[in-house]
Amino acid sequence: MQRKTNRKALTALVMAGALALSACGGGGGTAGPAKGEDKPVDSLKFYNDKGGWKDAFTQVGAASKKDVGVGMEPVGYSDSNTYTAFIRSSFRTKEKADLFTWHTGKELQDLVDQKLVAETTDQWTKAIADGNIPEQLKQYFTFDGKQYCVPLNAGYWVMYYNKAVFKKAGITETPKNWAELTQVADKVKAAGVKPFYQTNILFSFVWFETLLAGKDPDLYDALAAGKAKYTDPGVVEVMNEWKKMIDAGYFSDPGAKTEPQAQLKNGDVAMINFGTWFSGNLNTLKMKAGTDYDFFVIPNVNPALPKTSMIFETGPVCSAAASDHASTVKKWTDWWLTPQAQTAWANSRGDLSFNPKAEVKDPALSKLNKDVGGDGYRLINRWFEATPVPVANKALEVFGAFVTKPGDPMPGLQKIQAEADAYWAKQK
Amino acid sequence: MRNAAAARTGARVAPLFGLPAAGVVALLLYLPFLWTTYVSFTEYDGLASPVWNGLTNYKAMFSDPDLIGSLVNTLLWVAGMITLPVVLGLLVAVLTYGHKWGTWLRLPFLLPYAISGVAVGVIWGFVLQPDGALGQALGFFGLPGEHTGWLQSGPGNTLMMIVATTWQAAGVNALLFVVGLQSIPTEPLEAARLDGAEGFSLFRHHLWPQLRAITTVVIGLSLVGSLKTFDVVWVMTQGGPGTSSETLALSMYKETFVLNDYGQGAAIALFLSLVTFAASILYLRYQLGDAREQG
Numbered sequence: 055m056q057r058k059t060n061r062k063a064l065t066a067l068v069m070a071g072a073l074a075l076s077a078c079g080g081g082g083g084t085a086g087p088a089k090g091e092d093k094p095v096d097s098l099k100f101y102n103d104k105g106g107w108k109d110a111f112t113q114v115g116a117a118s119k120k121d122v123g124v125g126m127e128p129v130g131y132s133d134s135n136t137y138t139a140f141i142r143s144s145f146r147t148k149e150k151a152d153l154f155t156w157h158t159g160k161e162l163q164d165l166v167d168q169k170l171v172a173e174t175t176d177q178w179t180k181a182i183a184d185g186n187i188p189e190q191l192k193q194y195f196t197f198d199g200k201q202y203c204v205p206l207n208a209g210y211w212v213m214y215y216n217k218a219v220f221k222k223a224g225i226t227e228t229p230k231n232w233a234e235l236t237q238v239a240d241k242v243k244a245a246g247v248k249p250f251y252q253t254n255i256l257f258s259f260v261w262f263e264t265l266l267a268g269k270d271p272d273l274y275d276a277l278a279a280g281k282a283k284y285t286d287p288g289v290v291e292v293m294n295e296w297k298k299m300i301d302a303g304y305f306s307d308p309g310a311k312t313e314p315q316a317q318l319k320n321g322d323v324a325m326i327n328f329g330t331w332f333s334g335n336l337n338t339l340k341m342k343a344g345t346d347y348d349f350f351v352i353p354n355v356n357p358a359l360p361k362t363s364m365i366f367e368t369g370p371v372c373s374a375a376a377s378d379h380a381s382t383v384k385k386w387t388d389w390w391l392t393p394q395a396q397t398a399w400a401n402s403r404g405d406l407s408f409n410p411k412a413e414v415k416d417p418a419l420s421k422l423n424k425d426v427g428g429d430g431y432r433l434i435n436r437w438f439e440a441t442p443v444p445v446a447n448k449a450l451e452v453f454g455a456f457v458t459k460p461g462d463p464m465p466g467l468q469k470i471q472a473e474a475d476a477y478w479a480k481q482k
Numbered sequence: 483m484r485n486a487a488a489a490r491t492g493a494r495v496a497p498l499f500g501l502p503a504a505g506v507v508a509l510l511l512y513l514p515f516l517w518t519t520y521v522s523f524t525e526y527d528g529l530a531s532p533v534w535n536g537l538t539n540y541k542a543m544f545s546d547p548d549l550i551g552s553l554v555n556t557l558l559w560v561a562g563m564i565t566l567p568v569v570l571g572l573l574v575a576v577l578t579y580g581h582k583w584g585t586w587l588r589l590p591f592l593l594p595y596a597i598s599g600v601a602v603g604v605i606w607g608f609v610l611q612p613d614g615a616l617g618q619a620l621g622f623f624g625l626p627g628e629h630t631g632w633l634q635s636g637p638g639n640t641l642m643m644i645v646a647t648t649w650q651a652a653g654v655n656a657l658l659f660v661v662g663l664q665s666i667p668t669e670p671l672e673a674a675r676l677d678g679a680e681g682f683s684l685f686r687h688h689l690w691p692q693l694r695a696i697t698t699v700v701i702g703l704s705l706v707g708s709l710k711t712f713d714v715v716w717v718m719t720q721g722g723p724g725t726s727s728e729t730l731a732l733s734m735y736k737e738t739f740v741l742n743d744y745g746q747g748a749a750i751a752l753f754l755s756l757v758t759f760a761a762s763i764l765y766l767r768y769q770l771g772d773a774r775e776q777g
Contacts, residue, residue: 135735135740139528142529164527164529164742165529170529254722255720309612310611311604444743451725454723455724457723458634458635459634459635466724
């Protein structure tokens with residue numbers, strides 16, 4: 055009797071265990087495709103850290119469905135750190151992302167080194183030959199002579215300004231050189247508005263980047279490559295220039311919690327230097343390009359430089375190397391590079407496109423796209439992508455503290471350099 | 483006879499039914515803990531396989547000035563949270579207990595507890611901006627400090643965030659103390675009152691000793707909570723400017739998810755867990771030991 059009871063209990067346990075395991079397993083009993091086996095699908099999930107761009111992505115997804123029969127469904131994260139951790143950990147699971155946004159520079163190299171992202175060399179060769187991607191973009195996606203991912207966007211960093219504030223301050227012309235920019239700032243200040251936006255979190259690097267690129271772009275590039283030091287006199291000079299501007303009252307409160315686009319709209323600040331994607335942010339606040347806001351190219355700090363330094367950024371759309379839907383991904387990314395896709399994309403946000411053939415409706419952005427392609431500009435990789443992650447993080451801390459409480463920049467620069475020394479020592 | 487045999491069998495088999503639950507706990511708690519412990523002895527970026535590097539992460543933790551700063555800030559939080567909200571909670575409880583309008587008087591202190599830590603951070607972030615509500619109020623009353631950057635330098639920013647958290651935590655402490663007060667038998671208190679004890683004397687000699695058990699709980703909870711401080715700091719300053727308001731929990735997050743140094747993050751996590759565990763055990767043993775001696 056006792057043995058019988060035991061058997062019953064054990065049978066019950068085994069059944070409960072089996073039920074629990076089948077519930078966890080998923081898959082419903084049908085055999086899934088073998089790893090890496092291609093399985094065409096009607097729609098792709100597009101993981102991204104641009105939660106605020108959901109509407110634009112959804113519009114593009116509808117356009118791709120119409121054009122090539124493959125839809126795209128955005129899965130947006132608002133917090134970049136959570137997103138990065140999610141994507142990194144997804145590579146250790148079976149569910150690898152078919153499409154996901156990433157960063158160029160060291161972050162992309164990490165994935166390439168581990169052979170986690172699909173190669174796109176053939177797509178690049180064709181797209182460049184067709185004139186759908188400018189050749190100069192290729193370097194940001196190339197590792198050991200091969201290309202990975204395709205561009206998501208391309209943006210130039212310009213100075214946005216509130217037209218009503220400029221009018222109130224009696225400014226009729228946008229500045230053409232640094233001295234004029236300073237005069238404009240003085241006029242705005244006299245009108246009771248803070249001339250420039252500044253923050254002590256994430257984008258605290260912006261003014262460092264602007265001043266260094268506009269003063270000594272060679273030093274900027276050398277610094278990014280670990281061939282110059284943050285304690286070099288040229289860098290110290292830039293920090294002191296920055297401090298002088300802070301002391302002169304040119305900047306908004308760096309700890310303000312109000313979003314920059316709202317600060318510009320409210321007229322709390324007159325000017326903000328940001329990438330051209332900022333147009334999309336302003337448009338979502340119902341600000342009208344050319345009427346409520348406009349932008350101008352930021353002049354060099356050093357007027358003797360032969361070309362205008364233009365901060366440039368590009369972000370990739372990648373696919374996992376072991377994606378089960380490789381053929382669908384290729385179909386979609388082939389479409390993504392075409393002028394019709396890029397026209398849909400650029401105008402869904404009121405932004406630029408990497409494809410010069412895209413018809414950008416905003417005349418100012420369209421003109422900028424053409425101008426920058428000319429000889430007068432030197433493209434400078436955005437500091438955030440150009441700088442290795444640990445160095446960038448330490449520098450962001452230092453810049454954040456500096457804009458909040460400007461003082462002798464040297465101790466902070468030494469901290470960044472210590473981090474840079476440790477980083478570059480590991481690379482050799 | 484048959485019933486007795488069945489009962490014996492049941493008693494023997496019963497633990498088996500706990501196995502699924504134990505399995506779930508092992509899967510969700512102990513395995514990640516063991517994995518974190520292993521990762522803390524490795525160099526691991528979340529992509530390539532972890533590479534064993536011995537005690538390197540622990541050595542880095544105790545030699546990096548920023549992490550030492552985090553440790554100091556965490557200790558400030560511990561000191562702040564086991565005093566301010568506890569004392570305030572006790573005051574609120576004692577002054578309102580037995581009062582005709584006691585429940586209503588406690589309500590304003592209790593309500594903030596219904597708000598999440600993140601919301602507290604957002605609200606106080608606005609209050610403590612250089613031109614925020616506090617600055618404006620000071621300006622209105624003609625008091626100095628109107629344009630103070632409350633959150634812009636350490637350790638002042640940490641202290642202000644402790645104040646913000648006190649605003650939230652004092653209410654629940656008051657509630658716990660009220661429960662403690664309610665559990666005190668009324669007869670000895672009435673006897674004490676008849677003997678002339680009142681006011682602070684009544685509290686010092688009759689109420690306070692009997693609140694010992696609940697005080698142990700309140701301080702214990704505050705101790706553990708303060709060691710894990712994250713949400714309010716993340717929302718209000720993200721540990722900055724620089725690293726001036728970083729706590730260990732925040733450093734753990736930054737090392738892991740911002741710098742992708744999972745090994746260093748795991749080392750901080752393990753250290754923090756051990757400190758929290760040790761502090762809880764030591765505190766409770768000390769308190770219970772004292773109680774036994776008194777008993």
